[in-house]
Amino acid sequence: MKITVSEKKTEYEVVIGKGLLSSFGERFSVSGKTLIVSDDGVPQKYAEEVAKGLKSVYKFVIPQGEGSKNLKNFSDVLAFMLENGFERTDNVVAVGGGVVGDLAGFVAASYMRGVNFYNVPTTFLSEVDSSIGGKTAIDFCGVKNSVGAFYPPKGVLIDTDTLKTLGKRQLSSGIAESVKMAATFDKELFSLLENTDDFERDAEEIIRKSLEIKKRVVENDLKEQGLRRALNFGHTVGHAIESACFPRLLHGECVALGMLVFSSEEVRERLLKVYKKYSLPTFADFSADGLLPFIEKDKKAAGDKINVVYCEEIGSFGFGKSTPREITDTVKEVFSK
Ligand SMILES: NC(=O)c1ccc[n+]([C@@H]2O[C@H](COP(=O)([O-])OP(=O)(O)OC[C@H]3O[C@@H](n4cnc5c(N)ncnc54)[C@H](O)[C@@H]3O)[C@@H](O)[C@H]2O)c1
Numbered sequence: 001m002k003i004t005v006s007e008k009k010t011e012y013e014v015v016i017g018k019g020l021l022s023s024f025g026e027r028f029s030v031s032g033k034t035l036i037v038s039d040d041g042v043p044q045k046y047a048e049e050v051a052k053g054l055k056s057v058y059k060f061v062i063p064q065g066e067g068s069k070n071l072k073n074f075s076d077v078l079a080f081m082l083e084n085g086f087e088r089t090d091n092v093v094a095v096g097g098g099v100v101g102d103l104a105g106f107v108a109a110s111y112m113r114g115v116n117f118y119n120v121p122t123t124f125l126s127e128v129d130s131s132i133g134g135k136t137a138i139d140f141c142g143v144k145n146s147v148g149a150f151y152p153p154k155g156v157l158i159d160t161d162t163l164k165t166l167g168k169r170q171l172s173s174g175i176a177e178s179v180k181m182a183a184t185f186d187k188e189l190f191s192l193l194e195n196t197d198d199f200e201r202d203a204e205e206i207i208r209k210s211l212e213i214k215k216r217v218v219e220n221d222l223k224e225q226g227l228r229r230a231l232n233f234g235h236t237v238g239h240a241i242e243s244a245c246f247p248r249l250l251h252g253e254c255v256a257l258g259m260l261v262f263s264s265e266e267v268r269e270r271l272l273k274v275y276k277k278y279s280l281p282t283f284a285d286f287s288a289d290g291l292l293p294f295i296e297k298d299k300k301a302a303g304d305k306i307n308v309v310y311c312e313e314i315g316s317f318g319f320g321k322s323t324p325r326e327i328t329d330t331v332k333e334v335f336s337k
Contacts, residue, residue, distance in 0.1 A: 001208055005215050007134050007152040014132060014156040014211060016204055021046060021120070021159045024093070025053030028118060028155040032056065033090040035081060037104035039064040042096040042122055043165050050095055050120055050157075058084055062103065069103050069138045071147075077107045091116040091154075097123035097170075098130040102148070105136030109151035119153045122162040124174025124203075125252060128181070128210035131156045133218045160203045172278045173252030176234075178206055179274055180255060181213040183267065184233045187315030189213075194274055230317045233309040234259035237331060240294035244286045256280045261327070261334050262310035268334070270314060288331040295324040 003014040015027060024030070033056045038047045041064030051057045060077050062068040081090075092115055094104035101119050108117030121131040137148025163171060175193070182190035189209040196202040217227045238258030242251060249257075256275055260268050260282075275282050295306065305321035312318060322330075 001204060003208065003211055003215060005132050005152070006219055007132075010152055010154075012153055012155050014158065016127075016158040016160065016207055016211075018159065018161050018204075020157055021049035021162075022052040024050045024118070024120065024157050025055075027157065030054060030091055030093075030116075030118070033058065033084070033086055034093055035060060035077075035084075035086065035091065036093045036095055037062070037077060037100055037107070038095045039068060039097075039100050041065075042100070046120070046122055046159075046162055047095045050093060062100070064099070066099060066139070066144075069099055069145075071138060071140060073103060074107060074110075074138050077103070078111055081107070081111050086111065086115065088112040088115060091118060093118045093120060095120045095122060096126075097121065098126045101126055101130055102135070102137050102145070105151055105153070106138055106148050109136055109149040114151065117151060117153045119156045121156070121158060123166055124163060124171050124207075125177055126174075127158045127160070127163075127207050128174060129177045129214060131158070132211060132214055158207060160207065163200075163203060168279065169250060169253075172280050173250040175278045176252030176256040176259075176280055178210045179271070179278075179280075180233050180259060181210050181231070183259065183263075183271065183311050183314055184230050184309070184317040185213045185216075185315065190270070190274075190314050194270065194277070229307065229319065230309055232307075233262070233311060233317060236295065236306060236308055237261045237291065237327065240291040241284060241286055243294040244290050245284060249281070249284060253281050253284075257282075257284055259311070261330050262308055264312045267311050267314055283335055288328045288335070291331060292324055292328050295327050 001016045034054045035058045036047045037060050039062050062073050092104050092108035094101040108115050119131045121127045134150045134152040136151050137145035140147040220227050234255040238255035241257050242254040272282055308320050308322050310318050
């Protein structure tokens with residue numbers, strides 16, 4: 001199954017299927033030196049499979065976790081490439097989740113002003129979301145994704161077999177991003193998520209449909225305006241919950257909770273059923289007032305009001321503006337029921 005994405009005047013293919021890893025080199029006609037960047041939580045057999053079809057392979061493994069998206073690792077990977085004589089025409093391949101993809105993508109964007117970048121995402125979140133769209137970044141001075149570049153990959157290979165080793169919570173957290181896209185853009189995808197009785201069988205279809213949504217958004221709107229803002233559904237409150245509850249909850253779990261706040265009764269009911277199905281949280285131990293300082297810091301603030309995305313009906317979205325206090329009042333109302 002293939003999707004072609006056009007971004008920044010370039011086109012790239014996203015290939016989705018099972019047992020694809022070892023076909024990577026041939027599929028994308030990769031030549032020259034290749035640096036595979038992975039982390040120590042990603043089963044190393046995935047990088048080994050990807051390396052099979054390549055001639056001159058180097059590997060760089062960073063520690064797993066968000067803390068690795070830092071300047072030190074960025075610099076260390078660049079230094080490793082210089083030491084090993086990488087040139088402008090060589091390649092960087094990310095084999096891992098969004099952390100590896102964001103860091104390796106930024107390395108690829110920066111080394112010699114840009115080498116070929118490929119993404120082999122291995123978490124559900126990176127397979128449905130972060131592997132396309134061209135955003136690469138590291139966290140800097142305590143601010144997430146504050147330094148980075150828009151740098152589309154040359155190709156993306158999604159092997160759904162990699163999901164077999166992913167922890168259940170990580171899987172569900174990624175599913176929350178798919179639920180978000182379905183709720184705002186695609187009622188059929190939402191029904192599929194609601195009704196599938198065999199997630200492993202339907203994963204490819206769910207990933208494809210989610211990526212079709214992200215592709216539509218990205219192609220229409222590369223730099224975080226309009227449609228792309230709709231992808232922030234659940235994120236205003238979600239980010240605040242993530243900060244307030246750190247490190248107890250995963251990003252997708254917080255987004256799931258955040259989505260409940262800007263949904264109609266009817267949408268909320270359907271969301272709650274889906275959360276139960278995928279073991280996503282339906283409530284968490286935080287105080288609405290405790291979220292206020294985090295919501296006030298929200299980067300989407302416009303004057304004293306914050307841009308919010310809401311969902312009245314599955315498959316649609318709307319934009320609004322609320323004050324931080326209005327938002328926490330809604331949080332109280334929703335979670336007191
Ligand atoms: N660039 C974008 O557009 C974009 C979009 C959304 C999120 N992100 C970024 O993505 C990051 C989160 O990504 P994530 O949720 O993939 O987390 P992650 O990359 O931290 O991966 C989660 C964990 O799963 C492990 N793992 C990865 N693949 C595995 C597999 N197949 N089997 C077993 N374990 C595996 C990793 O080692 C890690 O411990 C954040 O830094 C976020 O900012 C980027």
